[in-house]
Amino acid sequence: MISSTITIDYHSEAILDTDEVFQEWVNEPLSESTIFSDLFKLSTGVPVAESIHQAISSGSTQHLDLIPMFDSDELTSFVAYLDPGRNLHGNKLTLLVYPIGETFDWDRNNKELPEELFDSVNDFILLCSPDYTILKANFAAKTVFGGTEEITGKKCYEVLHGQSHPCDECPLAQTLETKKVVPMEYFDQNFGEFLETRTYPQVDEQDRFRGFTLINRIVSMRHRQEVEATQNKKLQALSQMASGISHDFNNMLTIILGRVQLLRQKLSEPAVLASLKTIEKAAMDSTEMIQRLQDFTRKRERAGEQDVSSIMLNDLIEDVVEYVKTRIDRIMRQRGIHIEVETQLKKIPHVEGNEIALRNALLNLIFNAVDALDVGGLVTVWTEFDGKNVNLGVSDTGIGMSKEVVEKIFDPFFSTKSEKGSGLGLSEVYGIVNQHNANIEVDSKLGGGTTFVIHFPVPVSASIR
Numbered sequence: 388m389i390s391s392t393i394t395i396d397y398h399s400e401a402i403l404d405t406d407e408v409f410q411e412w413v414n415e416p417l418s419e420s421t422i423f424s425d426l427f428k429l430s431t432g433v434p435v436a437e438s439i440h441q442a443i444s445s446g447s448t449q450h451l452d453l454i455p456m457f458d459s460d461e462l463t464s465f466v467a468y469l470d471p472g473r474n475l476h477g478n479k480l481t482l483l484v485y486p487i488g489e490t491f492d493w494d495r496n497n498k499e500l501p502e503e504l505f506d507s508v509n510d511f512i513l514l515c516s517p518d519y520t521i522l523k524a525n526f527a528a529k530t531v532f533g534g535t536e537e538i539t540g541k542k543c544y545e546v547l548h549g550q551s552h553p554c555d556e557c558p559l560a561q562t563l564e565t566k567k568v569v570p571m572e573y574f575d576q577n578f579g580e581f582l583e584t585r586t587y588p589q590v591d592e593q594d595r596f597r598g599f600t601l602i603n604r605i606v607s608m609r610h611r612q613e614v615e616a617t618q619n620k621k622l623q624a625l626s627q628m629a630s631g632i633s634h635d636f637n638n639m640l641t642i643i644l645g646r647v648q649l650l651r652q653k654l655s656e657p658a659v660l661a662s663l664k665t666i667e668k669a670a671m672d673s674t675e676m677i678q679r680l681q682d683f684t685r686k687r688e689r690a691g692e693q694d695v696s697s698i699m700l701n702d703l704i705e706d707v708v709e710y711v712k713t714r715i716d717r718i719m720r721q722r723g724i725h726i727e728v729e730t731q732l733k734k735i736p737h738v739e740g741n742e743i744a745l746r747n748a749l750l751n752l753i754f755n756a757v758d759a760l761d762v763g764g765l766v767t768v769w770t771e772f773d774g775k776n777v778n779l780g781v782s783d784t785g786i787g788m789s790k791e792v793v794e795k796i797f798d799p800f801f802s803t804k805s806e807k808g809s810g811l812g813l814s815e816v817y818g819i820v821n822q823h824n825a826n827i828e829v830d831s832k833l834g835g836g837t838t839f840v841i842h843f844p845v846p847v848s849a850s851i852r
Contacts, residue, residue, distance in 0.1 A: 515599050700737075
């Protein structure tokens with residue numbers, strides 16, 4: 388596809404550098420005093436300088452519909468893409484410029500692809516003009532992105548992302564620049580799925596850019612599998628590390644504690660005794676940490692050996708909620724706050740699993756929710772059956788978590804509780820969920836609470852109770 392790269396001084400619009408393709412388009416010598424707006428004007432009538440400065444101020448990707456001011460019989464319109472985040476260096480701004488061919492006509496150019504076949508594709512397909520306007524959409528795209536509204540004639544970034552300007556990481560701009568199809572993966576809040584977007588430029592017989600095909604597909608399963616694989620590798624590495632070093636580490640700590648206790652019996656100087664007490668406390672804390680590591684490793688190693696039975700989650704939840712009431716009452720008295728725990732349990736089939744392990748996982752999730760209630764609030768434990776999975780959720784009205792924290796929440800030893808937390812609770816929950824061939828999801832935002840949902844597969848023989 389024919390394209391040209393132009394570098395300008397964005398303050399003066401002076402053209403600093405061009406390539407041979409651009410020289411051929413203009414077909415006249417360029418001097419150091421030649422400015423960009425001497426050669427092009429915008430189809431909208433807005434001054435070129437104003438559009439460039441607006442793009443730089445916003446920091447977002449922009450496209451400019453250009454009309455040439457120089458004589459050209461064949462080239463009557465151009466489009467320029469500028470990405471300040473990637474192509475602005477000092478005062479120098481690089482623009483990617485493409486000649487525009489005749490507007491892409493799907494019906495004329497795709498007679499070999501019947502409408503029925505186009506609409507039968509499960510991927511979401513949009514055919515767009517160079518200015519991101521949607522010219523045509525298949526049935527899947529209309530249904531998901533439009534619903535009852537018509538999406539043809541709207542901008543793709545408006546329909547897909549609810550934005551008023553092209554996406555900063557738009558794969559189209561990168562595809563045009565690199566001449567390679569660049570996928571972009573993102574989480575669609577409205578759709579509730581991870582989507583992958585790819586753009587495929589369309590050109591005419593003269594190799595002029597005249598639009599692009601945008602294909603979206605759901606990749607939530609792949610994304611979940613990748614996350615789970617990464618998490619399992621971390622947990623496996625932790626287990627191997629813990630089992631390999633904990634024994635030797637405990638032996639060394641035993642020697643340190645023994646020598647400290649002997650010295651405390653023989654010495655009487657207050658300053659020295661205080662130092663020995665500090666050393667002893669540090670060694671004891673280390674011993675406790677190693678014990679937690681060993682417990683964590685043993686639980687994972689014994690997971691495959693645990694008894695599996697048919698479990699009614701609703702009954703287990705009611706038992707656990709009753710069990711935690713005493714501890715929560717004590718927490719409320721200590722912190723001077725009010726915490727309420729409620730259940731919303733719907734009729735669900737039984738699941739297969741180990742009752743002790745699931746009870747432990749639920750306890751961890753409930754107390755994690757309680758810890759998030761700095762000023763009190765509500766913890767809700769709920770269940771539902773969506774026709775495919777039994778879903779167990781623990782929601783709280785607490786402080787919530789940032790996206791960065793959510794990404795690390797199941798990592799061993801990661802904790803937001805400072806010295807109060809070991810960082811193993813949610814890692815253990817993740818391990819238990821994985822051992823039950825289930826998966827766990829987290830939905831949280833700062834100030835908006837948190838919800839953990841475990842999706843359990845349903846046995847073929849299960850019935851709803």
